[in-house]
Amino acid sequence: MVERIDTDMCVIGGGSGGLSVAAGASQMGAATVLIEVDKMGGDCLNYGCVPSKALLAAGKLAHLARGNPAFGVATGAVRVDFRAVHGHVHGVIDAIAPNDSVERFEGLGVRVIRAKARFTGSQEVSAGDAIVRARRIVIATGSSPAVPPIPGLAEVAYLSNETVFELAELPRHLIIIGGGPIGLELAQAHRDLGAEVTVLELFTVLAKDDPELAEFVRRQIVDDGVALREGVKIARVERAGDGVAVIVQKPEGEEERIEGSHLLVAAGRRPNLDGLDLAQAGVAYSPKGIAVDQRLRTSNKKIFAIGDVAGSYQFTHIAGYHAGIVIRNALFRLPAKADYRAVPWVTYTAPELAQVGLAEAEAKKQHGAIKVLRWPFHENDRAQAERATAGMIKVVTAANGRILGAGIVGAHAGELIQVWCLAISQGLKIGAMAGMIAPYPTLGEVSKRVAGSYFTPSLFSERTKKLVRFLARFG
């Protein structure tokens, strides 16, 4: 028996973006239906941010526990119980899951349907036994791991972010295809926990980040003992006993065989569009995702697309940001637009790598005359005390001092970047950061110091010296 539901708002996808829209819309009085085919919480909670950060945390602890003779603290042999690590990762997911649960959303007044959604008209969606007609529809179906066209891949058992966190035994030798943030985070976590790890990257690792900053991460990953190979062309993949072999095509024409116990594919993402039947609703899309305007409206103005499926920045905080834009547009009919000038992102390796706004190359392209400021962590007393001196902050300003972008590599970079997120979103000039009183000794002082360096040439110039001498004599 088909149930017909008439509603104000229908949200497809119960992940980072969809849940934020549904919670907001319902609490603001809109009748809201949420359709989710798999786990509530989507990729971030179940297969992405949360398990990867929990695994990294276990890896970091193992790394720390192995000790550092420079501190004068000796430790014994470290034993990793990977089954318990698996328990820890899933314990963290379980602790957060109630926030995203059906019960919580039903408690907020949302009608939750557990089924796959498919468009059946310009304002109509079918899901399980229900047909939902909605005044506004939000597509928040996220993305899935992209599978590169490597011969033999379909014939071997390979892991993706959807399965790797299910492993209850430490891989003996994990081969990872892809050296982006996901590949490198998982490489370092598994290496720290005791696995042999090889990363195979077609181009260069962390290609979306400032190469000068990414180099710190690359060096550390190599020092950790990960076999990192860039510019690698994979000819094919095949089974090798219980494991897998990756055959690499060398430039000279010969082949090299790399055998591992497990293969993880982390080679990009593709938008989840399959089975949505977008043509029924007149929603235009491409392999990169659903086309949206600045207000996140699709080619059907009553339908919005947000988060990973909308193909811009694929982060949880962007899905959440999109949700706010959609609520203003869909519920209040305000022409709110997405503004990407202050988008931050972080790779949670050790050292962490964080960026907000424009990096040097892009800033030069867009603004021509720019100033680039750098401050190394080894000039920071707290970094010295904690022997966390591998890192630097790099800031780019316009000729008039307006802050265009900031990148930080080093301990706690993801926390340190936040003040720059605020500065850029508020259009601040570098003087505001230089004038801030930063507590001593904190890593955060790097922000003040790098900003201060903008003024160093004029502050210590011959002109200033002359002025000071003049004032001293006649003032």
Ligand SMILES: Cc1cc2nc3c(=O)[nH]c(=O)nc-3n(C[C@H](O)[C@H](O)[C@H](O)COP(=O)(O)OP(=O)(O)OC[C@H]3O[C@@H](n4cnc5c(N)ncnc54)[C@H](O)[C@@H]3O)c2cc1C
């Ligand atoms: C390993 C990994 C680590 C990551 N780490 C970070 C991080 O540290 N920080 C960060 O900001 N981002 C991180 N991300 C990215 C982040 O997970 C995504 O950007 C975020 O989840 C996108 O949210 P979303 O709402 O667009 O999609 P999702 O959260 O994936 O939600 C989409 C939901 O839609 C459902 N769905 C799909 N099709 C249908 C349909 N037809 N009908 C009904 N339901 C459907 C899916 O089942 C899913 O639950 C990571 C990703 C991965 C893979």
